[in-house]
Structures are given as structure tokens and as C-alpha cells.
Amino acid sequence: MTTCFKQLVTKKIVMAKDIGIHGNLFGGTLMAWLDEAAAAYATEYCYTPNMVTVRVGELIFKKPLKAGQHVRIYAEVIELGNTSISLKLEATKYNLYSGEETVVCSTDMRFVRIDDDGTPTGIGETVRRKHELRLKGIEPSITHL
Numbered sequence: 185m186t187t188c189f190k191q192l193v194t195k196k197i198v199m200a201k202d203i204g205i206h207g208n209l210f211g212g213t214l215m216a217w218l219d220e221a222a223a224a225y226a227t228e229y230c231y232t233p234n235m236v237t238v239r240v241g242e243l244i245f246k247k248p249l250k251a252g253q254h255v256r257i258y259a260e261v262i263e264l265g266n267t268s269i270s271l272k273l274e275a276t277k278y279n280l281y282s283g284e285e286t287v288v289c290s291t292d293m294r295f296v297r298i299d300d301d302g303t304p305t306g307i308g309e310t311v312r313r314k315h316e317l318r319l320k321g322i323e324p325s326i327t328h329l
């Protein structure tokens with residue numbers, strides 16, 4: 185599978201209000217954070233707000249999160265299709281003292297670009313050129329595209 189390098193999208197702090205009955209971060213809250221981060225990254229990557237989620241893959245909660253802990257969410261493009269973009273998402277627990285990060289949750293999501301009628305429409309050529317460059321390890325600026 186071809187991948188692009190992963191990008192930090194979101195930082196969060198687990199608040200007392202986010203804790204469920206087991207004393208851990210409520211799973212639905214983390215899912216919402218992942219969904220928002222993924223949507224923000226996919227639309228930014230594809231230069232369009234007109235994208236919808238078509239698929240969420242297996243979601244693994246590897247480790248619990250407690251109140252006060254810092255969370256980072258990373259996204260990585262794993263595939264650019266005709267009308268879709270697939271991302272790998274990873275949430276990590278960030279240790280403020282050591283800078284160490286531990287993966288707490290991971291999944292993958294696919295978004296589809298749609299037109300005004302909600303019909304799938306092709307990912308733009310500019311996005312494809314950028315993606316090709318990034319696969320070669322080049323981080324293009326918008327003026328190069």
C-alpha cells in the first residue's frame with residue numbers, strides 16, 4: 185500500500201466532562217475527535233469542503249485515556265482514488281515530561297468528493313500533482329501546483 189507521510193492534525197486535552205462511567209475517555213468522544221480531524225484533513229488536502237465520509241474501518245481502542253492527558257491525532261493519506269481519499273488515523277497519548285507518544289486508538293476512513301447534487305465527482309488534478317510530489321518526498325507549495 186502506498187502511503188504519504190503522517191501529519192499532526194489535532195491536539196486535545198481530556199477534560200473531566202469527557203470521562204465515561206469506567207473512568208476513561210468516553211469512546212464516542214474520541215470517535216468524534218477522529219472524525220472531525222479526518223474530515224478537516226481530507227478537505228484541506230483536496231482543496232474542497234464538499235466531501236462526505238463513505239467508510240470508517242475497524243476502530244481499535246488500544247489503551248485508555250484519563251482526565252488531564254494530552255491527545256494528538258495524526259492523519260496519513262493511504263490512497264487517492266478517482267473520487268475518494270483514504271486516510272489512516274492514529275490517536276496518541278502525549279507525555280508532557282518526556283515527549284513520548286503511545287498509540288491509544290487507530291482506524292482508517294474514506295471520504296468522497298461530491299458535487300452540488302451529492303454525486304461523486306473526480307478529485308482535482310492539482311491534488312493529484314501534489315500527491316505525486318509528496319509520494320516522492322517533496323513537500324510542494326501551492327505555487328508549484
Ligand SMILES: CC(C)(COP(=O)(O)OP(=O)(O)OC[C@H]1O[C@@H](n2cnc3c(N)ncnc32)[C@H](O)[C@@H]1OP(=O)(O)O)[C@@H](O)C(=O)NCCC(=O)NCCS
Pocket residue numbers: 235236237238239264265266267268269294296298302303304
Ligand atoms: C458517498 C456517496 C456519495 C458515494 O456514492 P456511490 O453512489 O456509492 O458512489 P460510487 O459507487 O460512484 O463510488 C464513489 C467512491 O466511493 C467509494 N465507495 C463507495 N462505496 C464504498 C464502500 N462501501 N466502501 C468503500 N468505498 C466506497 C468508491 O470506491 C468510489 O471511490 P473511487 O472513485 O475513488 O474509486 C454516497 O454513498 C453517500 O452519499 N453516502 C452518504 C455520505 C454521508 O452522509 N456521510 C456521513 C456524513 S459526512
